[in-house]
Amino acid sequence: MHGSLEELYVEVDMCAPGWExxxxxxxxxxxxxxxxxxxxxxxxxKKNQRLIFTDIIGDTIWNWKPGVGKxxxxxxxxxxxxxxxxxxxxxxxxxxxxxxxxxxxxDGSWKTLADKWQGKKLNTPNDIVVKSDGSIWFxxxxxxxxxxxxxxxxxxxxxxxxxxxxxxxxxxxxxxxxEDTVYPNGLCFSPDEKILYVNCSRERVIRAxxxxxxxxxxxxxxxxxxxxxxxxxxxxxxxxSAGNVWCxxxxxxxxxxxxxxxxxxxKTPGHHPTNIAFGDDDWKTLYVTNIxxxxxxxxxxxxxPSR
Amino acid sequence: MTWxxxxxxxxxxxxxxxxxxxxxxxxxxxxxxxxxVRYDPVTNKADNYRRWTGRVNGLAxxxxxxxxxxxxGGRRVIQFLNDGSxxxxxxxLDGERNNQPCDVALDSKDRLWIADAYNAQAPxxxxxxxxxxxxxxxxxxxxxxxxxxxxxxxxxxxxxxAVLLSADEKTLYVADGDAARGDVCQLLSYAITExxxxxxxxxxxxxxxxxxxxxxxxxxxSDGNIICCMGWRKSGSGAVIIIVSPGGTILETHPAxxxxxxxxxxxxxxxxxLYLTAGDGxxxxxxxxxxxGLKR
Numbered sequence: 001m002h003g004s005l006e007e008l009y010v011e012v013d014m015c016a017p018g019w020e021x022x023x024x025x026x027x028x029x030x031x032x033x034x035x036x037x038x039x040x041x042x043x044x045x046k047k048n049q050r051l052i053f054t055d056i057i058g059d060t061i062w063n064w065k066p067g068v069g070k071x072x073x074x075x076x077x078x079x080x081x082x083x084x085x086x087x088x089x090x091x092x093x094x095x096x097x098x099x100x101x102x103x104x105x106x107d108g109s110w111k112t113l114a115d116k117w118q119g120k121k122l123n124t125p126n127d128i129v130v131k132s133d134g135s136i137w138f139x140x141x142x143x144x145x146x147x148x149x150x151x152x153x154x155x156x157x158x159x160x161x162x163x164x165x166x167x168x169x170x171x172x173x174x175x176x177x178x179e180d181t182v183y184p185n186g187l188c189f190s191p192d193e194k195i196l197y198v199n200c201s202r203e204r205v206i207r208a209x210x211x212x213x214x215x216x217x218x219x220x221x222x223x224x225x226x227x228x229x230x231x232x233x234x235x236x237x238x239x240x241s242a243g244n245v246w247c248x249x250x251x252x253x254x255x256x257x258x259x260x261x262x263x264x265x266x267k268t269p270g271h272h273p274t275n276i277a278f279g280d281d282d283w284k285t286l287y288v289t290n291i292x293x294x295x296x297x298x299x300x301x302x303x304x305p306s307r
Numbered sequence: 308m309t310w311x312x313x314x315x316x317x318x319x320x321x322x323x324x325x326x327x328x329x330x331x332x333x334x335x336x337x338x339x340x341x342x343x344v345r346y347d348p349v350t351n352k353a354d355n356y357r358r359w360t361g362r363v364n365g366l367a368x369x370x371x372x373x374x375x376x377x378x379x380g381g382r383r384v385i386q387f388l389n390d391g392s393x394x395x396x397x398x399x400l401d402g403e404r405n406n407q408p409c410d411v412a413l414d415s416k417d418r419l420w421i422a423d424a425y426n427a428q429a430p431x432x433x434x435x436x437x438x439x440x441x442x443x444x445x446x447x448x449x450x451x452x453x454x455x456x457x458x459x460x461x462x463x464x465x466x467x468x469a470v471l472l473s474a475d476e477k478t479l480y481v482a483d484g485d486a487a488r489g490d491v492c493q494l495l496s497y498a499i500t501e502x503x504x505x506x507x508x509x510x511x512x513x514x515x516x517x518x519x520x521x522x523x524x525x526x527x528x529s530d531g532n533i534i535c536c537m538g539w540r541k542s543g544s545g546a547v548i549i550i551v552s553p554g555g556t557i558l559e560t561h562p563a564x565x566x567x568x569x570x571x572x573x574x575x576x577x578x579x580x581l582y583l584t585a586g587d588g589x590x591x592x593x594x595x596x597x598x599x600g601l602k603r
Contacts, residue, residue, distance in 0.1 A: 038435055057435060146361040147432025148382045148404065155385055156393035157359035272433075291435060 005031065007270030010297060014254075019264035022244070022255050023286075023299045032287070032294040033062070033070045038149070039289030040236070041083035041094070041127070043306050044279030051279060052091060053289050054080045057149040061093065064294065074110070078152050079144060082127035082275070085307040087134050094125035096144040097152030101125050101136065101167065114167055114174050120158040122165075127186050127236065127275075130307075131193055134169035135215060137177065139184035139198065164198055166215060177217055178209065186237030186247065186275070190258070191304050197223060197245055199234035206234060206247060206260070224260040226250050236275025236289070241302045246286075248273040253288070271295060278303020308597050310548070312564035312583065316346050316353035316590035323584035325366035325410065326524075326572035327374060328600070333574045333582050334374060335590045338364050343376070343387075346582075346590055348575055353590065357387050361431065365410030365422065365469070365570070375419060377408035380431045384408050384421055384447065396447055400457045404436040405445060410469045410524075414476050415603075418503060419447040419455065422467035427487065442466045444481055446503055461497070462507045465490045469570070471525040471533065472499075473553065474601055479505055480533055482522035484515070492521020494535065494551065512555030519543030524570030524584070527601040532558060534598075536568035536583060548583070550598075564591045573600020 008029045012019065033039070037057040044051055051064045052073065060075040061083070074080070079097025086092055091104040092113075099122050100115040113136070115122060124144025129137050141162045145155045161179035164187065168175070178184075183202040189195065189211070196217055199206045204226040209217035223245070226234060230251035237247040243258040252267040253276060271290040279285045283302040288295045317323060321339025328334075333346045334356055343363060345356040357363075362380030369375060374387040375396070382404060384396040396419065398404055407430055410422035423445045425438060444467050447455035461467065461481060469482040479499050484492030495509035515521045522537040533551040538544050546563040548571065567586025574582050574592075578600035583591040 038433065142359065143432065145359070146378075146381050148430050149398075149435060150432055151381070151383075151395055153394055154392045155361070155381070155395055156357070156387075156391065274433075291433060 004270030005034070008295070009269065011267050011269065012264050013267060014262050014265040016261065016263050020300070022264050022301055023266060027297040027299070029295050029297045032064055032296055034293050036060075036062070036292065036294070038274070038291055039294050040081050040274050042236075042275055042277035042287045042289045042294070043083045043085055043091075044277050044283075044287065045085060045089065046279075046281065046305065046307065047089050051277065051287050051294070052083055053277075053287075053294055054083060056081055056096060061091075079150050081125065081144070082138070084128045084130050084136070086130050086136070087132075087307075089307055092128055092130065092136060094128040094138050096124045096126060097150055099124055099144070099152060099154065101128065101138055113171055114165065117159060117163070117165070117174060117176070121154065123157060123159055123162060125165075126184070129187055129189060131189060136167040136171075137164060137187060137196070138167075139164050139187050141183045141185060141201070143183070168215070175215070178220065180220055181207065185233075185235050188237050188239050188245070189304075190239055190243050191241055197237060197239070199237055199247060199249075201233040201235060204233055204250070206237070206245065206256070222260075224256055224262070232272070236273070238276055238278060239304050240278065241283070241304055244301070246276055246303075248275060248288075253286075268295070277306065279306075310561045310581070310593040310596050312591040312593045314564070314589045315348075315351065315592045316344060318588035319344075321588055322567065322569055322586045323588050323590055324364035324569050325377065326570045326574075326582055326584060327366035327368045328572055328574040328578070328582075329368055329372070329374075333572070333590070334366055334368075335582075335584060336360070336363050336366060336376070337588065338362050338379070341380075343374075344590075348580075348592075357393070361385070362428070365408070367411045367413040367419070369413060369417075375411050375413060377411045377421065379407045379409055379426050379428065382407050382430045384411055384419060394453060397455045397457050400439065400445060400459060403439060405457065406438050406442055408445075410467070412470045412472055414472055417449050420460070420470045420472065420479065421445040421447060422470045422481070424466045424468060424485065425488065444470055444479070448503070458503070460503070460505055461509065463509060464495070468521070468523045469525050471527065474527060474531055474603075478553070480512075480525060481509065482525055482535065482537075484521045486515075486518060486520040491515065491517050492519065494522055494533075494555070496553070496555075512551060513557070516543055520567075524568065526572045528573070528598045529578075529601050530598075531601070532598075534571050534581065536563060536571045538563075538568070540566045546585075548581075565589055578602060
């Protein structure tokens with residue numbers, strides 16, 4: 001159940017021409033954290049030289065520093081899930097079991113930014129991303145009301161749909177971006193922020209939306225449809241600096257070029273990846289949260305900085 | 308006496324499950340539609356009681372009108388509170404996560420008796436916690452507002468499907484065994500001690516043939532007899548409802564209106580009608596069956 005120490009390597013398959021610009025064939029893998037149950041929400045905080053991640057079932061938000069190790073930042077976290085940093089480098093949390101989006105203030109306190117839509121409690125915010133204008137975008141599927149070990153005190157759903165929400169740069173105004181996805185999970189922007197990618201864990205698909213200047217999006221289009229019997233669903237998702245889309249998905253971490261075509265798949269034997277974050281000063285280390293562990297390895301292309 | 312069943316609601320998608328009479332209407336789990344409906348015999352309509360239930364099956368009505376539900380999909384018992392919210396009840400037995408509760412009964416001490424079975428349909432979420440190496444009846448004892456402690460009650464069950472307490476709450480009836488998993492099914496009774504334990508072995512009231520689908524739902528009539536829905540058409544006695552004395556004698560057998568009869572409960576003004584759920588997703592009712600339900 002926990003990340004394996006014996007199988008600490010990655011391997012690649014589904015290699016398209018030019019895949020070497022993404023990752024080496026077998027880069028050394030480091031185990032960052034092991035004694036967690038369900039890792040999620042990794043984000044690299046460059047200013048403080050730390051990785052922040054969540055253990056949903058372990059009910060904790062963790063700090064991890066190279067050479068130091070992990071330290072609890074918030075526990076219990078009401079089953080916190082996705083994390084991001086805002087323009088002031090404050091931690092934003094997709095509250096999942098607690099059914100809110102909240103932020104750590106500069107004085108260390110925690111402030112709720114969103115908990116209801118039109119008077120009804122949100123579903124369970126899953127993943128979260130910040131646009132350069134300061135707006136906060138998050139997915140709101142219902143899994144945190146049902147999943148074993150991941151629920152909070154209220155497991156009743158109230159919203160009819162499973163939206164992607166946007167909190168305006170004022171930090172208050174909530175709006176629905178899309179509600180056309182069965183189970184929106186990971187989301188990210190292209191490097192120029194002209195495209196929003198949202199994956200759906202039920203339909204096993206990544207969709208793309210053109211982002212308009214007014215903060216809305218255009219019609220959805222299929223970016224990539226996963227098929228095949230391998231275990232896993234689209235979950236955590238990030239873009240690198242070339243606009244490639246990285247997604248934890250069936251069989252490993254898939255890297256798609258901007259057209260959606262797979263470039264390479266990075267398999268992580270002994271570890272079940274849930275989400276990823278680019279990190280370190282050059283943004284060329286891939287931090288991977290897994291069921292039971294957090295690992296990292298070097299890659300050959302820089303990710304989009306998380307702040 | 309022939310029982311004449313009528314379809315009063317549904318068929319819903321997939322099997323229907325737990326039943327609970329709330330005094331004026333019958334709550335019914337449409338398990339795979341993930342909702343609980345409430346059938347009103349006056350209007351003859353079934354409206355949503357709760358949606359998005361996470362595959363709740365067995366139901367039990369609390370004194371305050373709230374409803375406990377055995378949530379197969381979430382591996383827990385939840386409580387539908389009167390304010391419209393729902394809260395999870397404890398999910399751990401001695402630090403290990405329990406299986407997939409499918410039935411729940413409430414006693415006069417507010418203790419929950421839970422059939423903690425295995426289930427063919429996987430629970431929600433990633434598989435981070437294995438099932439227990441045993442499938443038992445569990446008891447959740449209240450320890451404060453909204454807080455319960457789980458205890459293992461049975462040690463000789465292979466897959467409890469339904470739980471029922473006698474009128475004096477001194478006997479626990481357990482419908483055990485999932486024929487689809489290869490279990491040999493039984494109807495067991497246990498004498499309940501003052502502290503809620505039952506010893507290590509129950510008394511076998513009925514023992515079914517291998518491959519015969521046993522009992523999946525039970526309720527009591529006013530004489531203390533056990534109304535059991537059981538069986539399937541492909542083997543054994545077929546899909547039937549039997550009436551069993553507390554000592555284990557089969558007093559009557561009636562054909563079920565649909566295959567895979569799931570649960571049964573008395574309802575209507577005088578508790579004189581028997582409601583039944585089944586594998587076809589229907590909610591059925593037979594009026595005037597010559598028996599009445601037990602008023603607790």
